[in-house]
Amino acid sequence: MTHPATPQYTLTELAERLGAQLIGDGSRRIRGLATLKEAGPDQVAFVANRSYIKDLANCRAGAVLLHPEHGAACPVARLELANPYLGYAHLSQLFDPILAAPVGGIHPTAVVAEDVVLGARVEIGPNAVVEAGVELGDEVVVGAGSFIGAGSCIGDQSRLHANVTVCHGVIIGKRALLHSGCVIGGDGFGFAHDGGRWHKIAQLGGVVLGDDVEVGSCSSIDRGALDDTVIGNDVKIDSQVQIAHNVRIGDHSALAGCVGIAGSTRVGKNCMLGGGVGLSGHLTICDGVQVTGMSLVTNSIHEPGVYSSGTGAMSNAQWRKNAVRFKQLDDMARRLARLEKRDQQG
Amino acid sequence: MTHPATPQYTLTELAERLGAQLIGDGSRRIRGLATLKEAGPDQVAFVANRSYIKDLANCRAGAVLLHPEHGAACPVARLELANPYLGYAHLSQLFDPILAAPVGGIHPTAVVAEDVVLGARVEIGPNAVVEAGVELGDEVVVGAGSFIGAGSCIGDQSRLHANVTVCHGVIIGKRALLHSGCVIGGDGFGFAHDGGRWHKIAQLGGVVLGDDVEVGSCSSIDRGALDDTVIGNDVKIDSQVQIAHNVRIGDHSALAGCVGIAGSTRVGKNCMLGGGVGLSGHLTICDGVQVTGMSLVTNSIHEPGVYSSGTGAMSNAQWRKNAVRFKQLDDMARRLARLEKRDQQG
Amino acid sequence: MTHPATPQYTLTELAERLGAQLIGDGSRRIRGLATLKEAGPDQVAFVANRSYIKDLANCRAGAVLLHPEHGAACPVARLELANPYLGYAHLSQLFDPILAAPVGGIHPTAVVAEDVVLGARVEIGPNAVVEAGVELGDEVVVGAGSFIGAGSCIGDQSRLHANVTVCHGVIIGKRALLHSGCVIGGDGFGFAHDGGRWHKIAQLGGVVLGDDVEVGSCSSIDRGALDDTVIGNDVKIDSQVQIAHNVRIGDHSALAGCVGIAGSTRVGKNCMLGGGVGLSGHLTICDGVQVTGMSLVTNSIHEPGVYSSGTGAMSNAQWRKNAVRFKQLDDMARRLARLEKRDQQG
Structure with a gap:
């Protein structure tokens, strides 16, 4: 793919x-990154994991990023670094065509309210809409077709891709990265029930x-009922995630795709939620908790560690037999206890 | 946060x-709502639950909305009402800046087909698109960047936030509230399989x-194959919900975030589906059914009540041991029955 | 509903x-399709399934599409075909008002970069944005408000509905159908962890x-980290699906609503994933695998067949008792084995 x-x-x-x-010819021109097996002479590859060292022998890359202790095995130029995976992360950013693109200014089709406060070098794409009272920090990029509602505030160097929606009264820090289709600040789901119907x-x-x-x-992050929904610093949220009103998520936590968190739950710092995990409402999850994919958590967690629920996949024929027994499990447990008692008495 | x-x-x-x-000084100016603990002199708080009465003593709110029987415990002005939670709902709407904003008319950048029928005081935001044959009732609001496809019809006082998509031929009643990023009327998922490939x-x-x-x-609500997909009156649908083609949902039902309902399933009135619940296709769920979060329902339900599936979360170490046994459950049940038989014979 | x-x-x-x-009067005008029970004289119905033959007697349709062997039971005109369900698929496309609408050209409000390569009869809707270096094949339709990022390429007769986002550098084949709100090419979820924080x-x-x-x-399909995310020919993806970076999906596979697939997993050809299914990352799923709704797959699958996980729904009271026992399952299994051993020894 050429960008x-x-x-x-x-x-x-x-x-x-x-x-x-650097060990090798520093004048070589590099145009991108690739895997160890596929990198050509104008690309850099990396070895972040001991198990890939065997692939070094046949490597045709322009250079390989690796730990100094693996340098001797490298047949081409090399970039030695104590943490090659971190080096890969930094390198990847250097080659990101999105970050490298020139700043576009404010497109004439963008609709920007008169009182919007714009930092230096702000870019607003075609057909984007920015409502009254908004503040955009330096080097903020608002993608084509994106919407920023009244009174919202977006910090320096934050980037909204195309077709992002930031509703009114939302505060976003620095260096945020919001992908297409995400919605920040839609209504939380709250109703009073009276007279047989719902009152918003x-x-x-x-x-x-x-x-x-x-x-x-x-992904969607709903606005709070009275207080705010609060997402900490350096929190990473994948695609198709739903965060309900008044949730609070601690710094450096990461949520994989399709996670859903119900209202008012608090997730600690440095937590990792696997894909499709669900957290019930009004829970407290302490710092350092990991939950494996598609687990449901219905009680607060007070000890760091790894948590799971559910059952692994098996053939449907096998599953049908076992799933039926799940409905008899309490009965089985009682019968087992009865047998044990008789056995001890016998 | 100031709006x-x-x-x-x-x-x-x-x-x-x-x-x-009202018991207290009626001239006090109120600018918003807050929780009992945080409300200041220009805010109203509420007590909807007996367990919060203890917090009344330290309350600094301008007034508290509560049941008359708790009035004596309130150290500040009070608004007495038989159902304070319902009162909170009504109060919250009075302070909603979105509802309070002046009507904006039809923005010059909106693209509105010539034959569109517009009610009184309709607002169409910047860069919205309204196709031919659409009818918009009185006081309908179409948010920035939203799309309404040909021949669709939207009832009085309905509100589409920014970046909503209503496809062609969709009928929406009065006072609908559609949040950003939702899609009403995308294609249902239907194919005939022939000759090793799919035919749409x-x-x-x-x-x-x-x-x-x-x-x-x-959230997405897919259009029907031949008949319509039908959502009843006063149905409340949270974020990231998927409703497949030809589903029918009865009046006053509520669906929490990430619910998925497969094709042609009928959900009764006054049902409540917890977050992440999945309903298989072609089921009938009777009125008054509640399903707890992340449960999978594969059979019709004919009795009102609360239903569940799945297993609760535990430590991953504990879970691994138990989940392996789940695959042996049918075998365990047979062995248990054999032991019981021998025990009776012995 | 009239379109x-x-x-x-x-x-x-x-x-x-x-x-x-055709057996019957060929001059009859037909305006649509309907079910056997509801079709009127200007509509065609179909019988694709033996169980509906009993409904033929009261049919008022203008004609019925059916297998020749059921022709005799049909009281009205009929269209006989060896595979009536496939015939229904073809017929439905003939009546699709979207496909029948005249080509709209390039709307004056669309923002199309100067160097975009346009095939014949391309339609670009109002407020759509097409960036530099894009190529659109013949008869491509780009819906209102949609975005196509720099350097992307879309094959002949592909159709993007309103408010679709195709990010930069995405390659889409012929006859694609992308529904509103979907995002193709958002970032995959990848970070290096170092110094207590995430590095993108x-x-x-x-x-x-x-x-x-x-x-x-x-639905969202994320872009690859180094290599591409690859979706094969004739793959059908329902609403609210998440496909992570570097996933590969084989030809003719179908993914129902709310499926989530984690990074680098490979799904074979002719697979069918039920609604809400989750696949962990780095798995290989062979050709011809079906996974039932809401199952979690954490290991590779090497044999075609039907796979499942989870437990069926039951009353919450019953479920609570059984779910508690699930946490004791390993203990129960050990106790059962002990009893068996004692029984054999006794």
Whole structure:
């Protein structure tokens, strides 16, 4: 795949930017990254894991990013670094065509309210809409077709891709990355039930996102009922995630795709929720909790560790037999206890 | 968080609008709602639950909305009402800045087909698109960037937030509230399989939403294959919900976030589906059924009540041991029965 | 529901287009399709399933599409065909008002970069945005408000409905159908963890969709980290589906609503994933695998067949008792084995 405007660097430039030790010809021009097996002479590969060292022998890359202790096995130029996976992360950003693209200014088709406060070098794409009272920090990018509602505030260097929706009264920190289709600040789900029908509770709180938050495609973070929904610093949220009103998520936590968190639940710092995990409402999950994919958590968790629920997949024929027995499980347990008692008495 | 255009009321005005009994100074100006612990002198708090009465003593609110029987414990002005939670719902709507904002008319960048029928005081936001043959009732609001497909019809006082998609031939009742990113009327998922490949079945039905329906951010309601997909009156649908073609949902039912309902299933009136619940296709769920979060329902339900499936979360170490045994459950049941038989014979 | 621009055909025309044998008056005008019970004299119904033959007697349809062996039971005109369900699929496409609508050209409010390569009869709707370097094949339709990022390429006769997002560097084959709210090419979820925080791995791969791919409302397919995410030919993806970076899906596979597939997993050809199914990352699922609704697959599958996990729904009271026992399952299994041993020794 060729990208428009993909940047290029010499190996010397890359070594400087990464703080890596270069062994090889620094004038070689590098146009991208690839896997060890597929990298060609104008690409850099990396070895972040001992199990890939065997692939070094046949490597045709322009250079390989690796730990100094694996340098001897490398038949081509190399960039030595104590943490090659972190080096890969930094390198990947250097080659991101989105970050490399020139700043576009404010497109004439964008609809920007008169009183909007714009930082330096702000870009607003075609057909984007920015309502009254909004503040955009320096180098904020608002993608085509995106919407920012009245009174919202977006910190320096934050980037909204195309077709993002930020509702009114939302506060977003610095360096946020919001992917297409995500919605920040839709109403939380709150109703009073009376006289056989639902009466809406207007959601008067907002959403506050810390610095360095990423939100994936088609994810939604609902606004609070009275207080705000609060997402900490460096929280990473994948695609198709739903975060309900008044949830609070601690710094550095990561939520994989399709996670759903019900209202008012608090997730600690440095937590990791696997894909499709569901957390019930009004829970407290302490710092350092990991929950494996598609588990349901209905009680608060007070000890760090790894948690799971559910059953593994098996053939449908086998599953049908076992799933029927699940409905008899309490009965089985009672019968087992009865047998044990008789056995002891006998 | 401060909103633009947040409305203000005196306590006398609020008492009148709620039909509440005011005890205290009616001239006090109120600018918002807050929790009992955080409300200041220009905010109203509420007590909807006996367990919060203990917090009344330290309350600094401008007034508290509560049941008359708790009035004596309130150290500040109070609004007495038989159902304070319902009163909170009504009060919250009075302070909703979205509802309080002035009507914006039809923005010059909106693309509205010539034959569109517009009710009184319709608002169409910037860059919205309204196709031919559409009818919009009185006081309908179409948010920025929203799309309404050919021939669709939207009832009085319905509100589409920014970036909502209503496809062609969709009928929406009065007072609907559609949140950003939701899609009403995308194709249902139907194919004939022949010759080793799929042949699309065009989805010729529509979607009909009753009155007072709310649809959350990024939710989707697919159009029917031949007949319509039908959502009853006062049905409340949270974010990230998927409703497949030809589903029918009865009046006053509520679906929490991430619910998925497969094709042609009928859900009764006054049902409540917890977050992440899945209903298989072609089922009938009777009135008054509640399903707890992340349960899978594969058979019709004919008795009102609460239903569940799945297993609760535990430590991963504990879970691994138990989940392995789940695969042996049928075998365990047979061995248990054999032991019982031998025990009786012995 | 009446659609604008619904096409009409005589029975003779329909018989020709379907390759069906017509028995009856070929001059009758047909305006649509309906179920056997509801079809009127200007509509065609169909019998694809033996169990509906009993309904033929009271049928008022203008004609019925059925297998020749059921012809004698049909009281009205009939269209005989060896595979009536496939005939229904073809017929439904003839009546699709979307396909029948005239081509709209490039709307003056669309923002199309100067260097975009446009095939013949391309339609670009109002307020759509097409960035630099994009190529659109013949008869491509880009719906209102949709976005196509720099350097993307879309094959002949592909159709993007309103408010679709195709990010930069995405390759889409011929005859794709992308529904509103879907996002193709948002970033995959990749970070290096170092120094107590996350470091983003820029997602430099793209997304490649084969020919005849359908993607439902609000679904997301993330771009690859280095290599592309690849969706085969004739893959059908329902609404609210999440496909993570570097996933590969084989030809003719079908994914129902709310499926989530984690990174780098490979799904074979002719697979069918039920609603809400979750696949863990880095798995290989062979050709011809079916997974039933809401199952979690955490291991690779090497044999074609039907697979399941989870437990069926029951009353909450019953479930609570059994779910508690699930946590004791390993203990129960050990106790059972002990009893058996004692029984054999005794």
